[in-house]
Amino acid sequence: MTRFVSDSDSVRRQNRGLVLSALRVHGPLSRTVLASQTGLSHASMTAITQDLLAQHIVTELAETPNSDAKTRGRPAVRMGFNRTAAYAALFEIEVSRARLSLVDYGGTLVDRIDLPLAPTLFATIAPGEFLRERIEYLRTRNPVEAKTLRRIAISVQGILDRDGRSLKWSPIAHLAGTPFADSLADAFDLPVTLYKRGRLLAEGTRWLNPELHDASVATVFVGSTVAMGMTFPGEILGRGSEGTTEFGHMNHMPNGALCRCGMRGCIEAYASDYGVLRTAYSVPETTTPAPSVPPQQYDDLIQRAETGDRSATHAFNIAGRAIGFGLSRMMAVFDPSHILIVGPGARSFELMRPEIEAALAGALVCRVNGLPAIVAYRDEKEPIFRGLMMKALNEIDQAEFAALPTSSRGIERSAG
Amino acid sequence: MTRFVSDSDSVRRQNRGLVLSALRVHGPLSRTVLASQTGLSHASMTAITQDLLAQHIVTELAETPNSDAKTRGRPAVRMGFNRTAAYAALFEIEVSRARLSLVDYGGTLVDRIDLPLAPTLFATIAPGEFLRERIEYLRTRNPVEAKTLRRIAISVQGILDRDGRSLKWSPIAHLAGTPFADSLADAFDLPVTLYKRGRLLAEGTRWLNPELHDASVATVFVGSTVAMGMTFPGEILGRGSEGTTEFGHMNHMPNGALCRCGMRGCIEAYASDYGVLRTAYSVPETTTPAPSVPPQQYDDLIQRAETGDRSATHAFNIAGRAIGFGLSRMMAVFDPSHILIVGPGARSFELMRPEIEAALAGALVCRVNGLPAIVAYRDEKEPIFRGLMMKALNEIDQAEFAALPTSSRGIERSAG
DNA sequence: AATTGTTTTTTCGAGCATTGAAAATAATGC
DNA sequence: GCATTATTTTCAATGCTCGAAAAAACAATT
Numbered sequence: 001m002t003r004f005v006s007d008s009d010s011v012r013r014q015n016r017g018l019v020l021s022a023l024r025v026h027g028p029l030s031r032t033v034l035a036s037q038t039g040l041s042h043a044s045m046t047a048i049t050q051d052l053l054a055q056h057i058v059t060e061l062a063e064t065p066n067s068d069a070k071t072r073g074r075p076a077v078r079m080g081f082n083r084t085a086a087y088a089a090l091f092e093i094e095v096s097r098a099r100l101s102l103v104d105y106g107g108t109l110v111d112r113i114d115l116p117l118a119p120t121l122f123a124t125i126a127p128g129e130f131l132r133e134r135i136e137y138l139r140t141r142n143p144v145e146a147k148t149l150r151r152i153a154i155s156v157q158g159i160l161d162r163d164g165r166s167l168k169w170s171p172i173a174h175l176a177g178t179p180f181a182d183s184l185a186d187a188f189d190l191p192v193t194l195y196k197r198g199r200l201l202a203e204g205t206r207w208l209n210p211e212l213h214d215a216s217v218a219t220v221f222v223g224s225t226v227a228m229g230m231t232f233p234g235e236i237l238g239r240g241s242e243g244t245t246e247f248g249h250m251n252h253m254p255n256g257a258l259c260r261c262g263m264r265g266c267i268e269a270y271a272s273d274y275g276v277l278r279t280a281y282s283v284p285e286t287t288t289p290a291p292s293v294p295p296q297q298y299d300d301l302i303q304r305a306e307t308g309d310r311s312a313t314h315a316f317n318i319a320g321r322a323i324g325f326g327l328s329r330m331m332a333v334f335d336p337s338h339i340l341i342v343g344p345g346a347r348s349f350e351l352m353r354p355e356i357e358a359a360l361a362g363a364l365v366c367r368v369n370g371l372p373a374i375v376a377y378r379d380e381k382e383p384i385f386r387g388l389m390m391k392a393l394n395e396i397d398q399a400e401f402a403a404l405p406t407s408s409r410g411i412e413r414s415a416g
Numbered sequence: 417m418t419r420f421v422s423d424s425d426s427v428r429r430q431n432r433g434l435v436l437s438a439l440r441v442h443g444p445l446s447r448t449v450l451a452s453q454t455g456l457s458h459a460s461m462t463a464i465t466q467d468l469l470a471q472h473i474v475t476e477l478a479e480t481p482n483s484d485a486k487t488r489g490r491p492a493v494r495m496g497f498n499r500t501a502a503y504a505a506l507f508e509i510e511v512s513r514a515r516l517s518l519v520d521y522g523g524t525l526v527d528r529i530d531l532p533l534a535p536t537l538f539a540t541i542a543p544g545e546f547l548r549e550r551i552e553y554l555r556t557r558n559p560v561e562a563k564t565l566r567r568i569a570i571s572v573q574g575i576l577d578r579d580g581r582s583l584k585w586s587p588i589a590h591l592a593g594t595p596f597a598d599s600l601a602d603a604f605d606l607p608v609t610l611y612k613r614g615r616l617l618a619e620g621t622r623w624l625n626p627e628l629h630d631a632s633v634a635t636v637f638v639g640s641t642v643a644m645g646m647t648f649p650g651e652i653l654g655r656g657s658e659g660t661t662e663f664g665h666m667n668h669m670p671n672g673a674l675c676r677c678g679m680r681g682c683i684e685a686y687a688s689d690y691g692v693l694r695t696a697y698s699v700p701e702t703t704t705p706a707p708s709v710p711p712q713q714y715d716d717l718i719q720r721a722e723t724g725d726r727s728a729t730h731a732f733n734i735a736g737r738a739i740g741f742g743l744s745r746m747m748a749v750f751d752p753s754h755i756l757i758v759g760p761g762a763r764s765f766e767l768m769r770p771e772i773e774a775a776l777a778g779a780l781v782c783r784v785n786g787l788p789a790i791v792a793y794r795d796e797k798e799p800i801f802r803g804l805m806m807k808a809l810n811e812i813d814q815a816e817f818a819a820l821p822t823s824s825r826g827i828e829r830s831a832g
Numbered sequence: 833a834a835t836t837g838t839t840t841t842t843t844c845g846a847g848c849a850t851t852g853a854a855a856a857t858a859a860t861g862c
Numbered sequence: 863g864c865a866t867t868a869t870t871t872t873c874a875a876t877g878c879t880c881g882a883a884a885a886a887a888c889a890a891t892t
Contacts, residue, residue, distance in 0.1 A: 005455040006422070006430040007850050008877040014422040015879085039421040041880050046842055073839025074887040159784050165584035169784040197835055230749075243749075250748035251741060261780050325667060325746075332666030333646075333659075333749045364665040364677050368575050368585040408878080423879050424848045431849085457851050462871055489868025490858040677888055822848085 015040055019048055020057075023081060024390070024397060028061050030076035049079055054331035057085050057401050079104040086150040086400075088392040089135050091158050092384065093117070094197070095172055095224065096292050100134050102142055102149075102259065103389050105396065111142050119291055122174035128183030135188065150400060152184055152192040153392035155200050155384060157225065159246065164194050171225060171260060173291075191399075197221075197393055199244045201380055202229025204387025205340055216336040218372075220247065220323065221380055222345025224292060225260075226268040230334055247330065248272070252322045257285035270322035271352075273298040273344065280304075280315035302348045313351060320352030324359025328366070335365045341376040342383065349376035431456055433818035435464050436473075439497060439673055440806070440813060444477050444672040446492035465495060472502050473817050497522040501817075504808040505551050508800065509533070509572050510613070511588055511640065512708050516550050518558055518565075519805050521812065527558050535707055538590035544599030551604065566816060568600055568608040569808035571616050571800060573641065575662065580610050587641060587676060589707075607815070611807055613637075615660045617796055618645025620803025629686065629815065634752040634788075636739065637796055638761025640708060641676075642684040646750055663746065664688070668738045673701035686738035687768075689714040696720075696731035711760065729767060736768030737797045740775025746781070751781045758799065759790040765792035 004010070018038045023029060028255075029037065035045040052058045061078045083106035090101045095117070100110040110195040113134060122130070131154075139146035158170025185192040202219035206212045215234050221227040226245030248268035249261055256265025257275065269275050274289040280301055305312035341349050356374065360366045377383075399413060420426065434454045439445060445453065451461040468474045477494045499522035506517045511533070516528040529550060537546070547570075574586025583592040601608040617633035622628045630649050637643040644663030653754035664684035665677055671683030673691065680702075685691050690705040696717055721728035743755060757765050772790065776782045793799075 005434065005850090006427040008427075008879090009850090011422040011424075011427060011849095011878055018421065030840075042841070043843080043881075044879055047878085050842095070889070071839080072837070072889050074841070076840060159781065169780070246748040246781050248753075250745050251775075251778060254741065254775075254778070259780075263778060263780050263783065265778070266780070325670065326748075329666050329742075329745045330749050332662040333746055359667075359670075362667060362670070362679060362681070364585070364675075364679050364682070365575065365662050367679065406546075421879090424850090425879090427849055427878090446869075458870070459852075459872080460850060466871095486860070487868080488860045490870070491860095494867060775881070804846080 012406065013402050015044065016048055016052070017398045018402075019052070020397040020402055021202045021394075023058065023079065027081035028078040030078050032076060034079070051406055052079075052401075055404055056082050057404075058082055077123065082282075083108060084145075084148065086148050086396050087145045088151045088153060088389070088396065089138060089149060090385070090388050090392060091131060091134075091152070091154040091359055092197075092388065093154065094165050094176070095157070100138055101385070101389075102138055102145060103393070104145070105393065106263060107389060107393060111138060112146055113138060116400065117172075119173045122172070122178070125245060126180070126183075127175050127178045128180035128187075131180055131184055132187045132270055135184070149188070150396050151392050152188065152190055153388055153395070154181065154192065154194050155197050157197045157227070157386050160194060160196060160244075166194075169261075171211060191395070193391070193395065195388060196227075196229070197384060198227030198243055198247070199229040199343060200387030200391065201227070202231050202387070203242055203390065204383030204385065205342060205401060206231050207386050208383055212338060215338045216334075217338045217340060218327070218330065218334065219335040219340045219342055220327075221343045222271060222319075222323070222341055222348075223343035223380065224273050226271050226323070226345075228330075230336065243334070245330075247326060250326050250329065252325060258288060260289045260291075267322045269324040271319040271345070275322075276315045276319050276348075277301060279318050280311050282311070298344060299347075302351075305348065305351050316348050316351035317355050318359075319345075319348075320355030324356035328357065328359045328363040331360070331363050331365045331372075335369060335372070337372055339372045339374045341374065342378075343380040344378075346376040346378050428822065429818050431460065432464055432820075433814050435461075435468070436486070436813040436818055437810075439474065439495065440810060444494040444496035446494050448492060451496070460569070468495075468817075471817075471820055472498050473820075474498055499524060500561075500564065502560045502564050502812050504567045504569060504805070504812065505565060506804050506808060507547060507552060507568070507570040508552075508613075508804065509570060509588060509591070511573070516554055517801070517805075518554055518561060519809070519810065520561070523805060523809060526561055527554060529554060533588075534627055535589045538588075538594070542596070542599075543591050543594045544596035544603075547596055547600055548603045551600070561721050565604070565606065566812050567808050568604065568606055569804055569811070570597065570608065570610050571804050572610055573613045573614050573643070576610060576612060576660075582610070585677075607811070609802060609808070609811060612643075612645070612660045613800060614643030615645040615658055615665070616800050616803030616807065617643070617758060618647050618803070619658055619807065620799030620801065621758060621793065622647050623802050623806055624799055631754045632750075632752040633754045633756060634741075634746065634750065635756045635758055637759045638687060638735075638739070638757055638764075639759035639796065640689050642687050642739070642761075644746075646752065648682070659750070661746075664741060666742050666745065668741055674704065676705045676707075683738045683742040687735040687761070691738075692731045692735050692764075693717060695734050696727050698727070714760060715763075717765075721764065721767050732764050732767035733771050735761075735764075736771030737775060739768060740772035743772065744775045744779040747776070747779050747781045747788075751785060751788070753788055755790045757790065758794075759796040760794075762792035762794050768779060 003264045003289060019034055022034055022037045031045045031049055035042050043408050058079045059082045060179045061080050083104040086105040088103050090103060092099045098115040098117050100113040102108060106108055118125040156167060157172060165181050166179050174399045181194050190351050198221055201221055205219050216233055219229050226248030228245045230243040249263065249266045250272060251265050252267045253265040257269035258264055259266035259269035273293040277297060279294060301312050360371055435450055438450055438453045447461045447465055451458050474495045475498045477496050497519040502521040504519050506519060510514045514531040514533050516529045517525055520526055572583060573588060574583045574592060575585050581597050582595050586592040597608045598609050614637055617637055621635050632649050633647045635645050642664030644661045646659040665679065665682045667681050668683045668686060669681040673685035674680055674683035675682035691707040693709060693713060717728050721732050776787055
């Protein structure tokens with residue numbers, strides 16, 4: 001059930017959420033601008049910001065008197081997030097590394113720990129315990145901030161269960177099936193949320209390219225794995241504005257190449273780094289893929305292809321074909337206006353483009369709607385982190401701060 | 417943008433909508449039951465129902481004194497829709513036939529016109545004009561009801577443009593590209609809404625099988641075409657509770673069999689009636705499909721397959737394989753808990769089942785989450801009509817009647 | 833230095849929809 | 863006829879928004 005009874009409480013929560021969203025999206029804004037952005041009246045704006053100020057969620061910015069932009073009239077006072085109002089711990093767990101970041105409510109990085117991840121690690125220590133220790137360490141290293149730690153958000157790879165509390169499958173060794181989210185939630189008495197890496201990549205890329213907010217986008221990660229997230233137009237911040245897929249493990253070829261997941265013929269088995277290398281070096285398709293590929297090796301292959309090496313270009317043609325048919329098939333279910341190719345594989349995008357576009361041209365929706373715009377972005381780390389942080393902070397905004405009971409009015413009245 | 421400012425007006429609209437939805441879903445209910453169903457207080461329930469009664473949207477049902485179920489206490493008075501409050505005209509346009517139905521606000525069929533559709537029809541008369549004339553005729557035949565005709569809803573096959581006002585492509589000859597929805601809207605000064613047939617099938621099937629409300633479902637139509645609609649758990653009535661696909665035209669085989677849409681290798685080219693017949697009779701895959709197949713011919717083939725005819729069973733194996741791989745690939749983007757096979761092809765479901773399940777077993781999400789429940793339903797006409805009617809009536813509920821300004825209170829006060 | 837003009841922000845009263853509690857209503861059971 | 867019981871309405875309180883008017887804070891002008 002998504003529709004609930006509406007009352008004055010839900011009205012306040014909705015409108016406070018609207019204000020916090022506007023600040024999240026646009027940065028510091030004055031009350032007048034906030035009013036026009038949210039559509040609320042100036043009167044309500046005053047009431048809401050008074051509340052938020054009294055609860056130390058936002059602060060009035062002391063503007064540096066800008067000599068250039070002297071304007072007439074009462075100067076606008078911009079409101080910004082009170083950075084110390086809350087903190088979030090962000091975990092990014094990948095196959096061979098993890099990273100723990102502490103960010104403040106304003107979105108500034110406070111501290112960060114990088115952790116290499118041996119494949120056997122989670123066989124020797126429970127993932128929940130491992131994560132708990134690292135967060136504990138981060139908390140002792142930042143005692144002041146630890147007091148207002150409000151949320152733990154974790155980026156993972158794999159298939160989440162229906163209510164997003166644990167992984168049912170993961171390429172990260174020994175991680176699936178362990179209740180690490182719940183044990184962290186218990187240990188710190190904090191909300192812990194799991195997000196699929198591919199979805200965060202899509203969300204984060206959209207944050208970094210604001211024009212994508214009006215588009216429907218399929219963001220494809222190509223690198224050590226192949227993954228995809230979907231974002232829908234509008235809904236800059238809000239529940240359900242993006243979707244999650246198992247694109248990399250969509251079947252490309254019945255009984256085809258062996259994938260790291262154990263199935264055969266997945267797109268990943270042709271288009272990921274190990275897939276392309278396997279094709280280029282004529283390793284049999286049924287050979288078990290190595291757990292990870294040295295980046296150097298992958299880069300070398302791209303270089304070779306760029307200089308015209310036949311077996312290398314062939315491998316990227318095969319990869320492009322797999323991605324292209326995957327996208328063509330996906331478009332029967334979700335047809336985005338934009339397709340982004342992100343990650344290490346983006347470097348080889350021009351090598352794959354002809355096959356991708358040829359496969360797309362064979363899809364009815366493409367003939368009818370035209371080819372989507374296809375763009376490559378190299379970096380995936382920044383958008384993933386950004387996506388994770390924005391998710392976490394937005395959760396604090398909406399689930400915690402927007403829902404806080406009104407305080408200032410009551411206090412002022414009883415005092416006066 | 418889906419998030420708006422909330423005020424007392426949106427609160428009222430939301431809660432009135434909640435009440436109307438409850439009546440739509442459960443049928444006539446007393447105020448007390450409505451209160452517990454919606455979560456609203458008894459006090460609000462009184463206020464809202466008084467409004468709805470004053471506006472003649474609902475009526476108190478005069479119960480037949482049921483001698484069996486004598487209960488103590490003040491008897492509950494159930495509220496039901498006022499059937500004459502509004503009417504909707506429903507058009508179902510298919511490749512070789514159309515049907516126009518007039519239904520009242522309570523969901524009762526008032527009148528119906530069946531129309532055969534010659535393939536050349538819309539080349540000789542503009543679709544908008546044709547539809548306008550038929551609705552006009554229906555209105556003259558039902559003059560009383562015509563006065564409160566509030567909405568026209570149309571079921572179509574094909575690809576809708578982004579804002580759902582016209583078809584960009586359709587298997588129905590000469591229909592795509594004509595602004596028939598807008599010209600109807602202008603002619604009658606009424607809201608006209610277009611719905612994809614596959615989506616209505618999914619929605620309607622869910623209405624007829626209430627247990628599916630808690631499931632995510634892929635409803636696949638197999639017959640003269642192959643189509644699919646998606647429904648998501650919860651959200652019995654509400655915006656965006658279902659999705660639309662071009663499943664039938666998802667590529668199954670690169671450079672494969674010729675499809676009616678003109679592309680090659682679509683699932684439909686293997687699994688629709690013409691596809692199966694083509695395979696069974698060893699007609700070359702590149703032969704242009706006939707515009708339509710006599711149902712008798714398709715039924716005969718199913719019969720032959722059921723009695724073990726080799727070329728017939730082979731054709732259904734090929735069809736099952738196409739559907740199975742299509743579903744397997746779809747599940748990388750949307751993995752439902754239930755898959756329904758609906759339409760004439762449902763009769764051959766058991767013939768296709770082994771290939772469908774084999775293909776699904778090759779999908780990672782199926783290995784992780786288990787196979788979805790796959791069920792076949794024969795009839796597609798009833799769910800499509802039901803889906804269309806419920807969409808139209810729900811639109812009237814939410815967009816028109818829930819948004820009506822409060823009347824009773826103001827009137828009573830000024831009178832008293 | 834005082835006044836005027838401009839823009840931002842706050843205050844104030846009205847309006848509306850919700851809610852819990854209490855009262856009224858309408859039937860059955862004894 | 864009266865007690866019991868379940869449904870429905872009434873009533874006063876609460877909390878939110880909004881429009882209009884007032885206040886505040888500055889720049890420009892005289």
